Amino acid sequence: MRSDHRARSGLGSLLVAGLVSCTLAACGGDDAGAEGDGDRPVLTISAIPDQDPAELTAREEALADYLGGTLDVEVEYVPVTDYAASVTLFGSGDLDLVFYGGLTGVQARLQTPGATVLAQRDIDAEFHSVFIANADAGIEPIADVDGLDSLAGTRFTFGSESSTSGRMMPAYFLDQAGVDPAGDFAGEPGFSGSHDKTIDLVQAGSYEAGVLNTQVWDDRLAAGTVDQKKVVEIFRTPSYHDYHWIAGPSTDDRFGAGFTEELRAALIALDGSTDEERTVLEGYGAAAVVPTEPENYDQVEEIARQLGLVS
Amino acid sequence: MTDLAGITSLEGSGPRAAPPQRAAPGRGRRPRPGRRPTGRTWAVLWLVVLVWSVLGLLPEGEVVNPGGWSFFADFWAHAARPELSADFLADTLDATLTTVAFGVLGTLASVVIGLVLAPVMSQTWWAPATGSPVARALRGAGLLLTRVTVALPRGVHEAVWGLLLIGVLGRDPLVGVLAIAIPFGAITAKVYSELLDEADHAPYEMLRRSGAGRVSAAAYGLLPGLVPAATSYAFYRFECSLRSAVILGMIGAGGLGLQLSLAFAGLQYGQMWTSIYALIVLGAVIDRWGAWLRRGANPRRWGISGVLGLVLAVAAVGHLRPDPAAWFSADTVDRLGRLVDDLVPPALPAGGLPELVSRSVETLQMSVLAISIAATLGVVVALVAARGATSPARRVAAWAARQLLLVTRAVPPPVWALLVLFVVFPGPLPGAIALGIYTFGILGRLFAEAVEELDPRPRQALTQLGAPGTASFAYASLPAALGQLVSFTLYRWEVTARETVVVGVVGAGGLGRLLEEQRAGFDYPAMAGTVLALIAVCLLVDLLSLAVRSSLR
Numbered sequence: 001m002r003s004d005h006r007a008r009s010g011l012g013s014l015l016v017a018g019l020v021s022c023t024l025a026a027c028g029g030d031d032a033g034a035e036g037d038g039d040r041p042v043l044t045i046s047a048i049p050d051q052d053p054a055e056l057t058a059r060e061e062a063l064a065d066y067l068g069g070t071l072d073v074e075v076e077y078v079p080v081t082d083y084a085a086s087v088t089l090f091g092s093g094d095l096d097l098v099f100y101g102g103l104t105g106v107q108a109r110l111q112t113p114g115a116t117v118l119a120q121r122d123i124d125a126e127f128h129s130v131f132i133a134n135a136d137a138g139i140e141p142i143a144d145v146d147g148l149d150s151l152a153g154t155r156f157t158f159g160s161e162s163s164t165s166g167r168m169m170p171a172y173f174l175d176q177a178g179v180d181p182a183g184d185f186a187g188e189p190g191f192s193g194s195h196d197k198t199i200d201l202v203q204a205g206s207y208e209a210g211v212l213n214t215q216v217w218d219d220r221l222a223a224g225t226v227d228q229k230k231v232v233e234i235f236r237t238p239s240y241h242d243y244h245w246i247a248g249p250s251t252d253d254r255f256g257a258g259f260t261e262e263l264r265a266a267l268i269a270l271d272g273s274t275d276e277e278r279t280v281l282e283g284y285g286a287a288a289v290v291p292t293e294p295e296n297y298d299q300v301e302e303i304a305r306q307l308g309l310v311s
Numbered sequence: 312m313t314d315l316a317g318i319t320s321l322e323g324s325g326p327r328a329a330p331p332q333r334a335a336p337g338r339g340r341r342p343r344p345g346r347r348p349t350g351r352t353w354a355v356l357w358l359v360v361l362v363w364s365v366l367g368l369l370p371e372g373e374v375v376n377p378g379g380w381s382f383f384a385d386f387w388a389h390a391a392r393p394e395l396s397a398d399f400l401a402d403t404l405d406a407t408l409t410t411v412a413f414g415v416l417g418t419l420a421s422v423v424i425g426l427v428l429a430p431v432m433s434q435t436w437w438a439p440a441t442g443s444p445v446a447r448a449l450r451g452a453g454l455l456l457t458r459v460t461v462a463l464p465r466g467v468h469e470a471v472w473g474l475l476l477i478g479v480l481g482r483d484p485l486v487g488v489l490a491i492a493i494p495f496g497a498i499t500a501k502v503y504s505e506l507l508d509e510a511d512h513a514p515y516e517m518l519r520r521s522g523a524g525r526v527s528a529a530a531y532g533l534l535p536g537l538v539p540a541a542t543s544y545a546f547y548r549f550e551c552s553l554r555s556a557v558i559l560g561m562i563g564a565g566g567l568g569l570q571l572s573l574a575f576a577g578l579q580y581g582q583m584w585t586s587i588y589a590l591i592v593l594g595a596v597i598d599r600w601g602a603w604l605r606r607g608a609n610p611r612r613w614g615i616s617g618v619l620g621l622v623l624a625v626a627a628v629g630h631l632r633p634d635p636a637a638w639f640s641a642d643t644v645d646r647l648g649r650l651v652d653d654l655v656p657p658a659l660p661a662g663g664l665p666e667l668v669s670r671s672v673e674t675l676q677m678s679v680l681a682i683s684i685a686a687t688l689g690v691v692v693a694l695v696a697a698r699g700a701t702s703p704a705r706r707v708a709a710w711a712a713r714q715l716l717l718v719t720r721a722v723p724p725p726v727w728a729l730l731v732l733f734v735v736f737p738g739p740l741p742g743a744i745a746l747g748i749y750t751f752g753i754l755g756r757l758f759a760e761a762v763e764e765l766d767p768r769p770r771q772a773l774t775q776l777g778a779p780g781t782a783s784f785a786y787a788s789l790p791a792a793l794g795q796l797v798s799f800t801l802y803r804w805e806v807t808a809r810e811t812v813v814v815g816v817v818g819a820g821g822l823g824r825l826l827e828e829q830r831a832g833f834d835y836p837a838m839a840g841t842v843l844a845l846i847a848v849c850l851l852v853d854l855l856s857l858a859v860r861s862s863l864r
Contacts, residue, residue, distance in 0.1 A: 080563060081562070082562060083831070085474070091478070092642075093481065093642070094482040186372075187370055188824070194577075196576070196578055197576070197729070200578060201732065204378050204381075
């Protein structure tokens with residue numbers, strides 16, 4: 001990808017000179033960069049930062065090991081701390097395979113012509129968000145989408161701005177119930193930045209209610225790190241398509257024709273038939289990886305367009 | 312040597328900045344022209360604006376959330392239990408090196424940019440003011456144009472530069488360096504050009520008269536005399552660059568900021584504290600280094616520091632391993648073109664002009680409250696923190712106050728914002744408070760240094776006459792320091808206005824909130840519009856502080 005042009009400016013050659021003198025002096029630096037040793041390309045994988053980074057790293061590194069072994073390539077996991085930055089880096093060709101949410105997946109494909117939708121988890125075809133409330137706020141459990149209008153006038157927080165389950169789909173359901181997220185809450189809605197922070201801020205009472213993805217909520221309940229006397233579940237949304245894997249357009253060029261299809265096959269082969277596969281799937285909270293189609297995200301794209309999240 | 316008072320006036324806008332406002336004991340008050348607002352007028356005006364800001368930022372209903380104290384306390388309780396596993400410590404060391412590398416290379420690049428651009432921005436370059444009126448007008452326009460061009464990049468916060476550059480350079484370690492170098496290079500160029508204009512021009516004129524070109528005349532006639540002040544400013548920029556490197560890390564550039572932000576997202580307080588302690592140590596080392604340089608104004612110390620700086624720069628290149636070739640690849644050029652296409656022409660946000668104006672007002676209010684909190688707390692704590700106390704009890708108190716300032720500025724604004732958000736109900740108010748606390752750490756230290764450099768004699772005289780310590784301080788030292796304290800505060804006010812964008816993250820309002828929202832939707836034209844509004848707010852703040860400073864002089 002990166003051609004070795006001669007530096008064309010004075011500043012460029014100055015830096016090159018610095019680099020050379022440094023190499024001669026054999027100073028610092030650890031592992032090799034993304035270009036790998038010699039000419040072998042490195043497959044860079046990433047994911048949107050939607051949960052505890054430690055768990056995210058463990059999960060993605062397990063996938064990296066699995067893909068490395070299955071496809072006989074060097075695989076590197078690149079942590080990215082910001083949803084929008086992840087989409088931008090995919091567009092600039094720095095990330096080859098990313099596990100995106102519904103919205104970020106649509107954004108990434110719109111900004112990166114030639115990107116391919118590869119696969120999704122078994123749970124992603126029917127994904128849900130969960131609305132939670134502070135126990136002292138006096139918000140009753142809600143029966144259906146229309147009941148979300150009882151959240152008008154509360155202090156409310158979403159997760160990250162670019163989150164499908166923590167922001168976009170909840171905003172859509174709120175809109176269906178006649179609640180305008182921009183104007184109908186008490187003050188502006190918050191954007192906590194992560195599903196975990198949403199739980200803690202609602203539990204602390206900073207916000208009376210909030211919304212996040214059911215997977216993180218259920219995990220935290222199971223782990224016992226939620227004080228259920230202080231924060232309660234009030235509503236689970238109808239289902240929608242969410243997370244999926246997308247491969248960049250230059251993957252075949254760099255790894256050989258047909259590589260994107262091999263990647264898809266390797267992902268879909270994940271069905272828990274070996275211990276290694278079970279470890280990978282456990283990290284993703286899924287039983288299997290299944291095929292998916294770009295059309296599955298048409299609804300997501302339409303809603304994103306309505307909410308001004310893609311243009 | 313690090314004449315911060317001089318810096319604050321040099322960094323301000325306006326054609327000619329003030330002469331450095333050293334507290335000169337015994338200098339009589341100059342008579343003021345009758346029409347100019349006095350200090351008292353400004354103070355009353357400020358109070359009115361502050362009340363307006365607080366009223367504008369108050370949430371409807373309650374302000375303090377008692378339910379969040381346990382979370383707030385939990386974070387501080389973890390200060391005693393940082394994560395200390397060998398692996399994590401090794402990661403922290405590596406992250407610290409990365410942050411230092413960004414700071415060092417960012418500073419170096421800023422200085423290079425500053426040196427290249429400074430002559431072009433100076434009045435010296437555009438002089439002589441002779442020749443035809445047309446030629447003079449052209450020269451005047453040239454000076455104005457270069458100044459305005461260079462004012463734009465520094466109006467954009469480093470974090471915004473970082474986010475834009477990621478789109479062009481991708482995952483390149485130099486994103487962090489450039490994000491610092493572009494705005495800081497612009498401000499360095501401005502300061503260096505002021506230094507050029509204020510320097511003794513006799514040798515330069517002599518060389519010019521004897522037929523030397525402008526470049527060689529400047530190189531031999533002007534530069535040698537400017538080296539000390541320019542080096543001193545470079546060191547000050549280094550401190551600023553390190554703080555920016557942390558913020559840039561938080562948006563993904565790497566280093567301690569990244570580590571902190573990863574721990575932050577997972578609410579891993581123990582890991583957060585390890586990073587914060589690393590930042591504290593880093594801050595303490597830089598403080599000591601700076602203090603050592605200032606004491607005695609010893610040229611040898613500057614020489615040693617210069618060599619050390621170069622060694623650090625080489626090590627930084629080795630650590631980051633930048634790939635300058637990638638900057639000039641066809642891809643990069645292509646992406647840069649697309650980004651410019653996306654940004655131009657700028658557009659209004661979803662709510663149109665009223666939305667942009669109300670957000671700008673909110674940003675202004677946040678900056679007013681934040682700088683007021685910072686200055687008030689800063690004065691109180693700086694008085695305790697200043698070195699030179701005599702009794703052991705006062706020394707312990709001074710040490711404790713300095714540690715407080717160190718911790719306060721080691722915790723980056725977004726982290727303060729979440730902490731405050733637990734105990735103050737959401738909205739722009741917690742954002743402003745968070746920024747106020749962080750700025751307090753920076754301002755308190757500047758104040759303490761100003762107090763340390765005061766002439767002790769008036770105070771001693773009062774004490775010997777039998778006045779209690781506090782009274783002699785209030786009557787003898789405070790008036791002398793006041794000019795500098797006001798000057799620092801005004802200077803930092805503009806920086807704070809720009810920094811409101813980094814607390815936008817936690818639901819704090821202002822232009823930062825708008826920018827986050829537009830970024831999530833990749834609405835580049837509207838982002839450009841918001842950035843221009845932020846530049847306008849900073850310009851307004853800058854002009855106001857210039858007016859205050861020149862009328863108080």
